[in-house]
Amino acid sequence: MRKAAAFLLWASFTCLQAAPARGAEPAAARAGCIALDAAAEPAQPARPAAPGAVKGDFPATSTVNIVFTASFVPGPSGETPRTAVLTFLTPKGHLYQEIDIPIGRSTGDAKDEKSRLLPGYQKPLPVVHPVPDTRPGSAPRSLLLSLPPLLVGGTSIQQGGLYGAWKAELRTSDGSSPCSVSFRITP
Numbered sequence: 001m002r003k004a005a006a007f008l009l010w011a012s013f014t015c016l017q018a019a020p021a022r023g024a025e026p027a028a029a030r031a032g033c034i035a036l037d038a039a040a041e042p043a044q045p046a047r048p049a050a051p052g053a054v055k056g057d058f059p060a061t062s063t064v065n066i067v068f069t070a071s072f073v074p075g076p077s078g079e080t081p082r083t084a085v086l087t088f089l090t091p092k093g094h095l096y097q098e099i100d101i102p103i104g105r106s107t108g109d110a111k112d113e114k115s116r117l118l119p120g121y122q123k124p125l126p127v128v129h130p131v132p133d134t135r136p137g138s139a140p141r142s143l144l145l146s147l148p149p150l151l152v153g154g155t156s157i158q159q160g161g162l163y164g165a166w167k168a169e170l171r172t173s174d175g176s177s178p179c180s181v182s183f184r185i186t187p
Contacts, residue, residue, distance in 0.1 A: 032176025033072045034139055036168060038183045041065040041149060057184045060158045065149035066183065070170050071133050073142050080105060080130055081172035083118065086147055091164025096157075099148050103172075104129035152185065163187055 038056065040063045058066055074080050081103055088096040102116040104127050115124035130143035150168070152158060162185070169180040 032174070033070060033170055033172060033179035034142060035071045036170050036179045036181040037069045037071070038168065038181050039067050039069070041067050057186050058152070059186050060152055060163065061187065063185070064153040065151055066185075067149045068147040068168055068170075068181070070145040070147060070179065071138065071142050072130075072145070072172070072176075072179075073139055074130075075174070079174075080143065081174040081176075083173040084145075084147075085171045087169045087171070088150055089167040089169070090162055091166060093167075096162075096166075097150070100125065101145075101147060102127045103145065157185060161187070 038058075040058050042062075042064060068086065070084075072080075082105075084101045084103055086099045086101060088098075090096045100118055100121070102118060102125050104113055113127050113129075116127050117124045128145050128147065130145050133139070133142040133144045135144075147170070150157075150166075156162065165182055165184050167180055167182050169178050171178040
C-alpha cells in the first residue's frame with residue numbers, strides 16, 4: 001500500500017513538473033531553434049513537394065549547393081548557443097556529413113570574432129554571426145543564421161546518384177530541441 005501511495009505521489013509530481021505553466025510563452029517565443037530552411041544555389045524556385053512529404057525538389061543537374069538558414073530565439077538574457085552541428089542524412093538514413101559551426105555571441109558587438117578553435121580541430125573554423133530575422137511572420141526576437149551549404153554539383157551526390165529525400169538537422173550546444181528540414185535531390 002505504501003509503495004502504491006509513493007508511486008502515485010511521484011507520478012503526480014512528475015506530471016506537474018512536465019505541465020506547462022499558465023501564461024507560459026508559446027513554443028515559437030521560447031529559446032531555441034524554430035526552423036531550418038533549405039534553398040538552391042544558384043537561386044531557383046524549388047518545385048513544391050507532395051503534401052507532408054518534403055520541403056522541395058532540387059535538381060542535381062542545375063543545383064550547385066543547397067544553402068541552409070536557421071531561425072532561432074535566443075535565451076532570456078539574449079545569449080546564443082556557442083556551437084552547432086549541422087548533420088546531413090542520405091535518402092537511406094545514413095550519415096553523409098556533419099559540420100561543426102562556431103556561433104558568434106551577439107548580433108552586434110562580437111562581429112570582430114572571425115574564427116574560433118573548436119576541440120578536435122587543428123585550425124580555427126569561421127564563426128557564423130546571427131542577424132535579426134526581419135522576414136514577415138517571424139517570431140519576436142528571432143535571429144537568423146546562414147549555415148554552410150551542402151555541396152551537390154560534382155560531388156558523390158551527383159556522381160553516385162544519391163537521389164531522393166534527404167534530411168538536414170541542426171543541433172545546438174545549448175541543449176534545445178534540434179530542428180530539421182527534409183528536401184529532395186532529383187536527377
